[in-house]
Amino acid sequence: MIEICVPGDKSIAHRFLILAALAEGDSVLTGMPASLDVRSTTACLRALGGAVEDGGAGRMAIKGSTGWRSPTSGLDCGNSGTTARLLTGLVAGLGVDAELRGDESLSRRPMDRVVYPLQAMGAQIRYTDRRDHLPLRIEGRASGGLRALRYRPRISSAQVRAALLLAGLTSRTDVEILDRFRPRDHTERILRSQGAPIISEPEGAGERIRFPASSWSGGLKPLAAAVPGDVSSAAFLIVAALLSGTDLTLRGVGLNPTRGGFLHVLSEMGVEVRTVLTGVQAGEPVGDISVIASTMHPFSIEEALVPRLVDEIPALAVLASRIPGVSVVRGAGDLRMKESDRLAFLASNLRTLGVRCEELTDGLRVHGAHAPVTGVVRTGGDHRIAMAFGALGAAPGCQVTVDDPQCADVSFPGYWEALKQVTTGEDSR
Numbered sequence: 001m002i003e004i005c006v007p008g009d010k011s012i013a014h015r016f017l018i019l020a021a022l023a024e025g026d027s028v029l030t031g032m033p034a035s036l037d038v039r040s041t042t043a044c045l046r047a048l049g050g051a052v053e054d055g056g057a058g059r060m061a062i063k064g065s066t067g068w069r070s071p072t073s074g075l076d077c078g079n080s081g082t083t084a085r086l087l088t089g090l091v092a093g094l095g096v097d098a099e100l101r102g103d104e105s106l107s108r109r110p111m112d113r114v115v116y117p118l119q120a121m122g123a124q125i126r127y128t129d130r131r132d133h134l135p136l137r138i139e140g141r142a143s144g145g146l147r148a149l150r151y152r153p154r155i156s157s158a159q160v161r162a163a164l165l166l167a168g169l170t171s172r173t174d175v176e177i178l179d180r181f182r183p184r185d186h187t188e189r190i191l192r193s194q195g196a197p198i199i200s201e202p203e204g205a206g207e208r209i210r211f212p213a214s215s216w217s218g219g220l221k222p223l224a225a226a227v228p229g230d231v232s233s234a235a236f237l238i239v240a241a242l243l244s245g246t247d248l249t250l251r252g253v254g255l256n257p258t259r260g261g262f263l264h265v266l267s268e269m270g271v272e273v274r275t276v277l278t279g280v281q282a283g284e285p286v287g288d289i290s291v292i293a294s295t296m297h298p299f300s301i302e303e304a305l306v307p308r309l310v311d312e313i314p315a316l317a318v319l320a321s322r323i324p325g326v327s328v329v330r331g332a333g334d335l336r337m338k339e340s341d342r343l344a345f346l347a348s349n350l351r352t353l354g355v356r357c358e359e360l361t362d363g364l365r366v367h368g369a370h371a372p373v374t375g376v377v378r379t380g381g382d383h384r385i386a387m388a389f390g391a392l393g394a395a396p397g398c399q400v401t402v403d404d405p406q407c408a409d410v411s412f413p414g415y416w417e418a419l420k421q422v423t424t425g426e427d428s429r
């Protein structure tokens with residue numbers, strides 16, 4: 001049994017930073033990942049006046065509510081969709097002026113999903129170049145107070161929810177959101193752990209959440225928390241272990257049920273998955289995950305499950321390519337709007353490697369086989385495409401060259417060394 005830790009969860013780290021900066025008092029965060037995306041959030045918060053001090057080795061000290069200001073230059077969100085969308089909500093609610101921009105890939109991703117409901121709240125936001133895309137400018141000082149919002153998003157997105165909750169929190173405006181499916185609930189959990197009244201009720205397959213911020217006169221308590229390991233990063237190592245017949249234990253990983261779709265699918269495939277809860281950090285369950293390599297069956301993923309494993313589909317697609325039979329993913333059209341068009345990149349790369357794979361408008365059909373795969377894959381600069389094909393290439397009998405291995409640093413610096421450790425048992429770090 002190989003044992004390994006993965007970097008801190010990116011989704012949680014972004015939220016810890018932002019909510020610590022909004023708290024009344026000083027917060028200390030540990031286990032912060034060195035991921036480039038999280039660095040983008042840190043830099044943007046500093047530009048807005050947030051006092052975030054990097055103590056090294058994943059420790060950050062944050063002085064809460066230091067006074068927000070309009071940054072003198074644009075906020076660079078880099079490659080990070082979570083930074084861009086959450087900060088749009090934050091800035092709109094804070095009532096400061098800022099321009100948000102991102103790298104080429106981020107500038108291709110849709111922003112209307114947060115801009116539209118924020119505009120409905122009265123936020124003054126305009127695109128400086130192309131509708132629905134960064135860069136965008138928020139005239140917070142011109143917005144005045146925001147209006148209460150009741151909203152049914154077209155797609156269920158945790159980033160949209162978080163952006164609206166942040167706008168509600170900072171402008172003390174009521175927000176109610178009804179999602180068709182329940183997205184990851186990190187923002188709600190952390191806010192509740194800080195004392196904010198967030199009410200959630202199941203509704204059909206989805207959820208209604210309410211934040212009566214206008215009648216809440218409290219302040220957010222500071223955070224003293226360690227970021228749980230990232231289950232989305234763990235997924236690539238788990239796939240590599242299963243493909244090479246290695247039993248693997250990951251220590252200190254986030255076990256939030258709204259991120260549990262990947263482990264659920266593995267169990268359905270016949271993998272023995274054991275989880276042990278070891279603690280809770282700011283409302284987030286943490287524990288150990290063990291997977292025991294076993295004979296696996298193909299899987300079928302439907303729309304309702306997608307929000308619980310949206311970032312793990314690249315890992316599952318490469319796993320499917322080695323399991324005889326047909327695995328199917330449906331209801332995942334939003335994967336075309338990620339750091340790359342993930343459905344297109346997965347399908348074309350699998351085909352390049354000799355795997356039969358059909359690209360559907362909202363998913364994939366992968367015809368798995370034991371035949372070895374060989375070839376060069378293109379990542380389009382997308383960290384999860386790089387890591388997925390890295391895991392496949394590490395399987396016995398497979399030889400895959402990833403054109404841009406470095407892009408894994410966006411979420412998992414040290415991935416290639418960790419992969420080697422999992423598949424060969426050698427610790428090259």
Ligand code: S3P
Nearest residue numbers: 011082156157158159160310311
């Ligand atoms: C994230 C939510 C998901 C996910 C992304 C991180 C977050 O996106 O794909 O990597 O931190 O809220 P959507 O909210 O668009 O589903």
